[in-house]
Amino acid sequence: MTDTAAPKTTVSITVDGRAVEAKPGELLINACEQSGSFVPHFCYHPRMSAVGMCRQCIVEVEGPRGKALVVSCMTPVAEGQVVSTTSEPAKRAQEGVLELLLANHPLDCPVCDKGGECPLQDQAFSHGPGESRYVEEKRHYEKPIPISDLVFLDRERCILCDRCTRFASEVAGDPLISFTSRGNNTQVMTFPDEPFSSYFSGNTVQICPVGALTASPYRFKARPWDLEQVESTCTTCSVGCRTVVQSSRDELVRYQGVDIESVNWGWLCDRGRFNFEAVNSKNRVHAPLVRKDGELVDATWSSALDAAGRILRTVINDKGPDAVAIVGGARGSNEDAFAWAKLADALGITARDSQLGDGMPAEVFALPQATIAEVCTARTVVLLAPDLKEELPVLYLRLRDAAEKRQTRIIEVSPRATGLADYAWKSVRHDPGDQPRVVSALLASPDVAAQLALGNVAVVVGRGNLAESPEFSLLAVGAVLSAQPEARVLPVVRRGNVRGAVTAGLTPQRADGDTNAILAAAAAGKVECVVLLGADPFTDVPDADLVRRAFAGVKHVIAVDTFVTESSRHAEVLLSAAAYGEKMGTTTNCEGRVSDVAQKITTAGTARPDWMIAAELAMELGVDLGYSSYGEVHAAMTAGIAAFAPVAEARAVRREGVVIAHPAAVRITAAATSAAPRLTHQFRLLVSRVLYDQAVSTSQSPSLAPLARDAGIHLHSSDALRLGVREGSDLRVAANGSAVVLPLVIDDAVSRGVAFVPFNQHGNDIRVLIRHDAPVTDLVIEVI
Amino acid sequence: MSRLSSERVTIAQEIVGRFPRKKSALIPLLHLAQEQDGYVAQDAMVHIAEMLDLAPAEVYGTASFYEMFKFHPIGKYCINICTNISCQLVGAWNLLHHAEQRLGIKAGGTTADGLFTIEDVECIAACTEAPALQVNYRYRYKVTPESFDGLVAELEAGKLTGEFPPHGTLATVRQETTETWSNRGTEAQAKVDAR
Amino acid sequence: MSVPTGPRIITSRFDVADGHTYSGYVRTGGYQSLRKAVGTMTPQQVHDEVKAAEIQGRGGAGFPAGTKWGFLPADVHPRYLVINGDESEPGTYKDRMLMELDPHQLIEGILLACYALNAAQAFLYVRGEMALAQERLAQALNDAYANNMVGKNICGSQFSVDITLTWGAGAYIVGEETALIESLEGERGMPRLKPPFFPAVKGLYMQPTIVNNVETLANLPYIVGQGGGDFKSLGAPTSTGMRMFAISGHVNKPGVFEVPNGVTTFRMLFEASEYCGGVRNGGSVKAFIPGGASAMWFFPEHLDMALDKPTVDKAGSMLGSGAIVVMDQSTDMVAACWRIVRFFARESCGKCTPCREGTTWLERVLKRMLDGHGRAEDIDMLFEISESISPGIAWPPRQTTICPLGPSAVSPIASAVRRFRPEFEHYIEHGRPIDGVESPFATHLATHV
Ligand SMILES: Cc1cc2nc3c(=O)[nH]c(=O)nc-3n(C[C@H](O)[C@H](O)[C@H](O)COP(=O)(O)O)c2cc1C
């Protein structure tokens, strides 16, 4: 080829007689499928390395050296190839492999969970020989064995495709299942006494091409032909994984990951995958509740709305709109938040916050924004975030993949080694409150400076420590942005739709209007009515004492909730809300991607979507918000809020969704300052979330609830040695005039001098030591 | 049931130093464990996993692929009788049958006193000396039922301890090179480190 | 009978009592070729001698070593030499002797190869079940390191090489070069698909790697010492040099012999007094396996064929690893066939469906026949299962599998059933062998699987 000839950007091949243009390097199996020839396969999975071991995808290829049978999943396209997926030799080979796969596979499709949606069953019909001649005895194993709390393995059904094992080691980085033994005795197993307790175990069930792996929350719940499904978006955390939501007899039975390029690649975490159980929970609030003689009792919607309206009217008339505050809204849809913001606007309520003192100042959304895809293709990622594996698990998978492919170098700056520490290029520990200084020092070091100078830098920032002011991370981001003005930021907030709620207007409209300020004002008697929108301050706000005082001081609580929680049980009126899967809407993930959330089942009892409750309450108060259907709220939102305008243009927000920008761009350029250093005899407190906690969606899901751990205080082994205590010893932990007793967990991921307590676990509550207005929390630990 | 002794940990570290990647030392370390206990104990696998930065499931996954690794105690003398084609042609099955009768166990079994295990094995590369067997991977050629009985008698009498160290011990000489110069800073390693 | 014999090149020290020791080796001319190479030759010159020798790999496939070395991409480092001492093909017995009886010769061969290849590290992978070979090689390496024959600045030159001795733990498939590489990486020994994983390009740790058999490398001291041309003149132009064959089974004097390659015939090997001295009990050959259990069988009409690679290939089989198994008229062909199939079924790594399921199925059907439960349709079914593993059931085999192990299980079936079909039918009908044939299970029905 001469320099002037335009290089050909496609590869021309022939598939079953059709001329096809394929991408260079593309695998035959994909090129064939794109061109309309489906090649049966089992081991191949587009998101994992090809192993070519099931041998099902054999096709016949004619190349320069004649015809050959090749596996299409490991053969790249080559110019001039003539491929046949259905030639006699190809078909004979495919049939032969299928017959052999079925030789040892039980023919128990009628009782198998996979029956009806089983690739092996389907392909046996479409590409198989029809009948089995295998008269020898089949392989026998003990019937399904639990390999973890959530997953069962039936080795007799396993066709040894290596998908689950590859997923565990390649994608999740949890190589806790492996092939064992050899040849015809090969099986998938865990190490004795070490279960497959991966946060991502459910994915193996989804990608198992037969019924060998089953998930306990779904086993025997439904037959595929009874399933109805719709595509949706998971709102468990702010990654916003694409899902299909499946129901049977108007009950949610399963979520499956959908492969979209921009977000989750088909994966889900187990918390997001299995918390549909909470929607089905018997504990759901099926009708509005009104307090009568001190008890919450069932009420009609009209009487409940009437009661709520009366409270609001009275408080606003007597004390003005500043005596009312709205807390929450990040669990619902954009439209829900929008409707409530509009109601607040109409009533003049300015104290509203969708975060619960556990998030980040809303200005993080206004920093130059990076998408997940941009972060995962950045040259350098600076992590100033909580442990993504615990909080935004699928983002962890994506970043882990980026690091493993060596396209991205991760610089992790945290008080405790996070799940990404093993994949980080640099992993730096610091005391809480000292992140700005540590980041500045890091930026000054020659190798980091040189790495950042290569450009394409992304910062992931979030609330890594609930016992520390979020300002420090903002200052640290500011330091990176000063050094690297081109850097882009991905704010990671835990709750599903914080970003959407903020964009829709559920964010403080005055300087002291955030949740902490609201609670303080309630404690002081200045806020008389708090409206909780799916918010549970008693379990989520870090400063427990503040919550206690606020609820003691406030006159009226109105709750919109799906459950009676620690907080909503204080309500005078509890308006029963529709849950996930029971209502339509859109949601906005951490990167600003708006995608749709679908309704699949009818609501529990008479529960209603939040936006409808807002509209009806408005009516009660003599305000017409102007929406009587979901379509109308959605239209009003996209018309009324500029940031959401692209959503309307995109018409149906399907699949990949639309990324929106935050209205105002801000720059943080503050000099990096840290908190005062810790006194040597003290420990500085780190409180952050782990995947399984007491949050309502987890604790109300019977399969997930037992996975939450008992509360404990994690110290580095050298600190334990210094204190002369052993694993499990009870320690008295004191700060700010309060104390709790917690058992010791030795944990070398924690840096010395730091005490890590996972948030919201069973047992004594560390939050009584946290003060929302203290920049850091220093502890005195006593051995008892 | 044991982890590797400190002396064997030292040897293990030497072995690890001879490979550009830690995991390459896995099979040698499993042999070390089997040498120590006569079989690969569960705790030893956990210990090896720690040393090589692996999950125990990965250690077991590899270990269980290879027939020589035993996960439960077997006889002090593992007698492997080859029944593959060259041996079958000249009476291997008769020999195996005889051995089973003599020791009162079936192939795959271990005598009650823990002294002998018999295995029916594939070709042991002594085909011209068939029928052949190995005791703890050391050969006896052209074995007849009579010579088998003689061998068992001698083993029982403890006369052959020099020739046949206990099950698990392979070479009694170890490679001494402790750290190979070529592994220091090899490019492959550098690439791995340079994430 | 006049039979060609030749010098003993690689077996020359087999009768020297201390030939396996460092002093014995050096006393008998050892390490001279290494000194010559590092002192007077460039790596390219060493490579050229190996090319000129046209030595075919002795591990089974018979690929010319000099040509294989040429596939290494230039200037990609690190690159590795891996020595395949896993010898497990049924009938094969020669690498073990080379390792036990002349370990330094192998070490010298490894060093010469590393010199030619510019490789700084070699991995010597010995079969797990060979304790004595492991021991002898460990001692030899320790002595060679101590005498500065291995390690840094060998013999005072700029040439430095490390040899790491390691061994397997019982898995035939690890003899396959990519499985060996996996095993060396601490993995389950499951082969990689070629392409894309040709070792010379993406081998150990995905770096360029040459895998050579023990016998192949043991020839290098001679080739470099005497010249490639000299080596080539010892055999036939199409199969050069001397070569080791192990002849086992029903001959009077089974043994391992170093034979002029390409000129000696099977009949000479079986009958000549210099070699095996005839079939036992004055009997005659019913069938023989010319090159290991994977090979198609040969029959009396092949006896006068020379042990020449292209000739044997053309006749529909292979010389493989030099393992010849002779079966006389009394042999139970159903049992022989079953035993080889059982081997492959037991040794399948389990990666490919056709091999994992197919070889076991074949074995079960044959076992059922031996146990007297054969069915008339079983014979056709054997061929159909075989067809699913190796389309066309031809030689060289086509395969639906990753490596040739699966198709290897088809060879004994294709050979024995096609030639001795009545013996299989007799088993199906009567549950025992035809008259005049000796069941190997005379006292012991085939209870072992
Ligand atoms: C199933 C299988 C088993 C093999 N076993 C051995 C073996 O035990 N020893 C060996 O040297 N080569 C064996 N080979 C051949 C190797 O893959 C490889 O071709 C050889 O080691 C290359 O060395 P050479 O070119 O010097 O012959 C085997 C191949 C296959 C497919």
Ligand code: SF4
């Ligand atoms: S053909 Fe058999 S031995 Fe070879 S890779 Fe496939 S399963 Fe493994």
Ligand code: FES
């Ligand atoms: S899909 Fe190609 S071999 Fe399994």
